[in-house]
Amino acid sequence: MRISRLRGPLRTPAAVAAALALALTVAGCGADVSDGDQGKDNKGGKEGKQASAGDGYPVTLTNCGAQVTYDKAPERVVTNDVGITEIMFALGLEDRMAGYVMPDDKGDLDAVPYKAAYEKVRWLSKSDINRELVLDAKADLVFAGWNYGFRESEGFTPAALDKLGVDTYLLTESCRNGRGKARGVMSPLDALYTDLRNLGKLFHVEDRAEKLVADYQRRIAAVQARAPKEQPRVFLYDDGRDKPLTSGEFAGPHDIITKAGGDHVMKDLKDSWVTVGWETVVDRDPEVIVINDYGDTSAAQKKKFLLDYPPLAGVSAIKNKRIFTLDYVDLVESPRNAAAIEALGAYLRGVQRD
Template sequence: MRRLLVLLAALTLTACGQAPAVQESGPAAAPPAGFPVTIQNCGRTLTFDRPPAKVVTGYHPSLETLFALGLADRVAGRTNFSESAFLPGHRELYARIKEISPTIMLPQKEVMLAQGADFVLDNAMASFDAAGGYATVAELDAADSPVYILGGWCSPRETLEFTLEDTFTDLHNLGRIFGVPDRAAKLAAGLRAGLDDVRERIAGRPPVRVLATDGGRGPVNAYGGAGLTHQMITAAGGRNVLEDVEGDYTEVSAEQVSAAQPEAVLVSEYATLRGETTPSVRAKTADTFAVVRNSPAAADRRVLALPVAAQHPGYRNLLAIADIARFLHPGAFPA
C-alpha cells in the first residue's frame, strides 16, 4: 500500500452524521432498459436493478473517473483532495459535492453507514479496514451500499498484477452500472486513440532509462517492475531501471538505485495531510539526485513531477502517459 495511504489510515474523522429518514415505499418500479446489470469485482458478484443515484467516492481518481463519464450529478459525498493538480474543469465540479471526510480516506464506520449511499467507489481497500475503524465491504454490502474497487486493487497481489487494460474494464463496467454504456465506450475509444498516438510517435525511439521515486536517500522509496507506475513508464517509451525489483511501491537501497544510472527521473507529487506536509518535490528531487549524482539524469537535471493521483487506478493514469512520453521523448511531440 502506498505510503500516502498508510499515513492517512492513521487519521480518523470525528464528525458525526445522521441516518436518512425512513420513507414509506410505494409499488416497485420496473427496472430501466438494460437492467439488471451484473458485474464481477474483487471476487464478488454485484447486481444492480437500476443506476446508482446516491454515490460516495473515496480517493479522488475514483471521483474524477465519474466526472469523465458525465456522472457528477450522481455523487452525493466525496473525500478531500488537497493536491494541486485538478484535471481541467474538475475543481468546480468537486466544489459542489459534499465533503464527508477531510482526508482521502472514507469516513469512519458510523459516519459512512449514515450516508445511505447506493454505491461506493474507491481504488484501494484501505478505507474498508475494520481495524482502522472503517466500515468493511461486507458491512456496506449489507447496508445496500455496494462497493466497487477500481483497477482490481483488491489485494496486494492483485495490485501487482494491474495492467492498463484494467482501467478500460472499469470504464465499461461503470458505463453498464450507471446505464451509460455508449458514453463509456466513447470515452474509452478516445483514450485508446491517445495511447495509439503516443505509441506511433515514439515508435523506433530507444527507450529512456527511468527511475520512478517517492524520495529518500537510503533506502529509496521507488517503484519496481510490477504494477501501475511500471506500466505507465513502459507505455510512454521508458524503461524502468528497477524493472527487476519485485513489487510496485517498495524500498530499494541507495547503492542499487545509484548503480541503475537513470537518464530521467519521475518524482511522485502529492498532498498536505491535515497539518503535516509530505516531502516536497523539490526536496525529493534533491535527495534523488544526491543518490544518483553520477547519472545522466542528475547531470541533465532531468525530472518530472508526477501527481500521485495518476499512480492510482482511474482514468487519469491513461492521460498521464502522454505527459510522461512528452517528457521522455520531446522530439516526438513538436510544438
Template sequence: MPARFARHVRRGAPLLAGAVFLAGCGGPADGAGDEKSARGVTVDNCGTKVRVDRAPQRAVALDQGAAEIMLSLGLADRMVGTGTWTDPVLKGLEKANARVPRLADRYPSFEKVLSVEPDFAAASFTYTLSKGGVASREKFAELGVPTYLSPSDCAGKDNSGDGDGERTEALTLDTVYGEIRDLARIFHVEERGEKLIDTLTARVDKAASAADTSDVSVLYWFANSDSPYMAGCCGAPGVITKELGLRNVFADTHEEWPQIGWETVADRDPDVLVIGDLTRRSQSAESAAQKIRFLESDPVTKNMTAVREKRYVLLRGQDMNPTIRTVDGVEKVAAALGEFGLAR
C-alpha cells in the same frame, strides 16, 4: 495513488490536460428514462458478485481515482460524497467536483459515509474497503449498500502482505477500461463509458507514437528520501513504461512499491527520473522540489546520469495510480522524452 500512499496518510491538459469530460452530461442514462434506470445489473468484481438493482442515485466515491472516473462519466448529479483526496482534482472536472460534497480529505469514517445515505460505494484500493480503511465490503452489504472495488488493485495482484502488494501479472490499460465499462454499466451510461475509453485510447496512441524511444531507462520515485519507494515492474508506472517502449531499471521486482537503497539506485543509473510531486506532508521529500534538492546534494545520487542532465519528469501521485490519470502520466513522460532529445 498507490495503496501505501493511502496507508501512510491514514497513519500519521485540452485532451492532454486530463480529459475527456462528460461532466456536463445529465439525466439518468444515455437516451433512457426510468425504465432503463430501474434495470438491475450484476458485475463480477474482485471475486465478489455485485448486484445493483437500480442505477445509483446517491453514490459515494471513497478514493480520488474512483471519484474522477465517475465525474468523467458525467455522474456528479448522482454523487453524494467523495473521500481520500491526495491531489487537486483532474483539470476540467473542477466544476463537476465542486457540486459533490467532500466527506473527508483522507478516509471518511464509516459513520460519515452512512450519514449521506449512499446507495452505492466505489473504491480504488482494497485497503479502503477493509479494516483500517473506511469499512469492509461486508459491513456495507449488511446495510444494503453495494460496493465496487477497482479491478486494478485485485486482478493479477496479491495484497496479502504488509506492503502495497505484489503483481503476479502486469497491469494493462484494459483493466482500467474494464473499470470504466463496469461503472458505466452500473449507472446505465454505457455510451458515455465507450466515449471515454475511445478518447483515452486515442491519447495513449498519440503519445506513444510521438515518443518512439530507443532503449531509454527510467526510474519512478514516489516518496521518501530516507528509504525511497520506487516502482516495480508491473503497476501503473509499468503501463507508462510499456506504452512508451522504456526500460524500468527495477523491472526485476514484482512488488508494487518496494523500498530500495540509494546505492542500488545509483548503480542502476537510469537515463530519466520520474518523480512524484506530492501534496501530502507525511514523509520526507514529498514535493518534487524537495526530491530534486536531495538528488542534487546527496553524494550517492548527485553524479547519476539523470541528475547531472536534470532529466526529471514531474508527475502527480495520482498520475502513478492505475486509473484514468495513468494516461496523463503516459502523455507527460512522452512529452519530457521529446524535450530531453531521447525520442527518435
C-alpha cells in the same frame, strides 16, 4: 491548485496527510486533460435517471475476479480519493453521487478538471472515509480500493459494508493478486478501461465509457508512434529517504512510463506500490527519474534530495539532472493517465543518451 491526498498507494505514516495536485498544468509537464470481501455478491442500490425502471437490471460485473450483482443503479455513491472521484466525473455520473472524501487544501478551483462536478458534488470529509460517514451520507455504494480507503486495520472493508446493506465497487488497480496483500491483476491502463466499462454498464452509460476508452487509446497510440527508438531507463520516485517508495508492474506509473517510450526499471516487481533499496536503483542506473508530486515534501524538495544524495551521485539521471515531475493524480488510476503519457512522452523524446 493543489489538493491534499488521503490514502492511496501504500504510504509511510508521515505521508497520510500528503498533498496531490488537481491542476491541469503540472510542474514540469503541462499536461492537458481532453479475500472474502472480493468474492461476495453485492446487491442493492436504487435506480437513477440513466436507466428506465426495471430496464437492464440486475447487472452483474466482474470486479477483482469476483462476480458482483447489483439489483438497481446506485443513486448515492460515495467515492474516496481524487482518481476514483474523477472516474465518476469523466463518466458524467456526478448526479449519482452523495459525495466524495478528500483532504483539504484544494487551492484555486479555476483550473481543475471537472470543475463544475467538483462544485456540484458534496465534499463529505477531509479525513479518512469510515462507516459513520457512509451511513450519514445514506450511501448505497462506496467506490474505493484496497489502500485507497478500504483497510482491515480499522474494519472498513467491503464485507463490513455489506453487513450494513451498502454495496461496494473496488478500484481495479487495487485488486489483490493472491500473494498476501500484494496488489495488481492486470496492467494499469487495462484497470482503468475495465473500471470505465464496468461503471458504464452499471449506470447504463456504456457509450460514454467506450468513447472515453477510445479517446485514451487513440492518444496513447499517437505517443507510442513517436517514442524514441532507444528507450531511456526510467525510475519512479514517490517518496522516502532511507528507502524509496516506487511503482511495480501493476501501479499506474508502469504503463505511463512504458507507453511514453521509457523502460521502467522496476517492471519486474509484481506488485503496485513497493519499497526498494537505493542500491537497487543505483544498480539499474535510470537515465530519467519521475517524481510523484504530492505530500508534505514538495517536488522541489524531493528533487533537491535526489541531486544531493551521495549514493546516487553516479546515476545517469542525477549526473544529467534529468528529473521530471508528475502529479499524484496523473500517476494513480485516473482519467488523467493519457495526458500524463503525452507529457512524459514529450519529455523522453528530448532525452539524449550519454
